[in-house]
Amino acid sequence: MKGVLVTKNLVSGKMKLSQIELVEEIRRLKKEKNAIILAHHYQRLEVQKIADFLGDSLQLAQEATRVENDIILFCGVRFMAETAKLLNPQAKVLLSNDKSGCPLADKINKEQLINFKAQYPGAKVICYVNSSLETKSESDICCTSSNAVKIVESFEPTEKLLFVPDKNLGTFAKNITARDIVVWQGYCNVHECFISIEDVKKAKHDFPDYKILIHPECNPTIYPFADLISSTKGIIDFAEKNDKVIIGTEIGVYDQLKDRFPDKKIELLSKNAICRNMKLTSLEDVYYSLKEEKNPIEIDNEMAVKALRCIENMLAVN
Numbered sequence: 650m651k652g653v654l655v656t657k658n659l660v661s662g663k664m665k666l667s668q669i670e671l672v673e674e675i676r677r678l679k680k681e682k683n684a685i686i687l688a689h690h691y692q693r694l695e696v697q698k699i700a701d702f703l704g705d706s707l708q709l710a711q712e713a714t715r716v717e718n719d720i721i722l723f724c725g726v727r728f729m730a731e732t733a734k735l736l737n738p739q740a741k742v743l744l745s746n747d748k749s750g751c752p753l754a755d756k757i758n759k760e761q762l763i764n765f766k767a768q769y770p771g772a773k774v775i776c777y778v779n780s781s782l783e784t785k786s787e788s789d790i791c792c793t794s795s796n797a798v799k800i801v802e803s804f805e806p807t808e809k810l811l812f813v814p815d816k817n818l819g820t821f822a823k824n825i826t827a828r829d830i831v832v833w834q835g836y837c838n839v840h841e842c843f844i845s846i847e848d849v850k851k852a853k854h855d856f857p858d859y860k861i862l863i864h865p866e867c868n869p870t871i872y873p874f875a876d877l878i879s880s881t882k883g884i885i886d887f888a889e890k891n892d893k894v895i896i897g898t899e900i901g902v903y904d905q906l907k908d909r910f911p912d913k914k915i916e917l918l919s920k921n922a923i924c925r926n927m928k929l930t931s932l933e934d935v936y937y938s939l940k941e942e943k944n945p946i947e948i949d950n951e952m953a954v955k956a957l958r959c960i961e962n963m964l965a966v967n
Contacts, residue, residue: 685716
């Protein structure tokens with residue numbers, strides 16, 4: 650093969666390919682295996698660029714229902730690949746890196762949710778898509794950051810609602826809708842811990858005429874300082890149409906926008922806003938996942954039926 654390095658990885662014995670060769674091989678394998686690559690905006694830039702479809706959680710879920718390929722390679726974290734498998738059970742769904750989980754999804758489990766529900770008999774459970782299959786199976790409806798408000802508003806105004814597992818997105822939806830919502834005390838480590846009020850104050854001092862765009866997973870203390878509080882897609886849409894913006898979400902969105910719009914004035918709210926799980930996937934992972942059809946997602950049938958109902962209820966509203 651042209652340009653292949655002669656040295657091998659002594660641990661795996663696999664030939665080392667250059668980035669250009671990896672991209673060429675990934676494209677060849679996609680065609681050979683009738684595969685499609687779906688990727689989240691938080692992935693490394695080089696992985697975003699090899700994707701056939703790039704989106705946030707809602708867009709990726711919607712796209713998964715339309716895919717007719719034999720193989721879906723999901724470049725994201727586990728709950729996203731599981732959602733794709735639920736929505737397209739006929740396809741073989743592969744996760745690009747088997748270690749890429751979601752700490753937010755791990756902040757509530759099935760038993761905890763059952764106990765939470767027992768405290769509020771008759772309440773309906775809205776489950777953020779960043780959650781396990783077990784959590785989804787015990788919930789009434791799913792939501793994403795793009796449609797959380799819309800999902801809340803789909804219930805009767807007098808209905809008691811429980812929101813799991815993200816307290817910040819749940820609080821955001823509660824503030825917007827003025828509904829009776831009890832939120833679970835989970836959070837996204839990236840948005841809660843690595844985007845602070847100090848970051849916002851510094852950005853306002855350094856770039857006083859810029860618009861600050863933040864994700865609703867951020868701490869609510871930041872909300873009053875933001876010019877836009879929106880989903881990943883909402884942040885990207887705004888930045889596409891405007892100049893002088895500060896990106897207050899995971900760094901992958903900033904990297905993408907700077908690459909697409911090199912002449913735009915775009916700043917990053919926090920350089921520490923990095924999702925280590927999202928960044929686990931490399932081009933080599935994509936290549937070997939396709940070549941060896943590694944990390945297939947398999948879901949128990951009974952669990953699939955319960956969890957799918959939760960997601961389908963969301964898509965029916967959206």
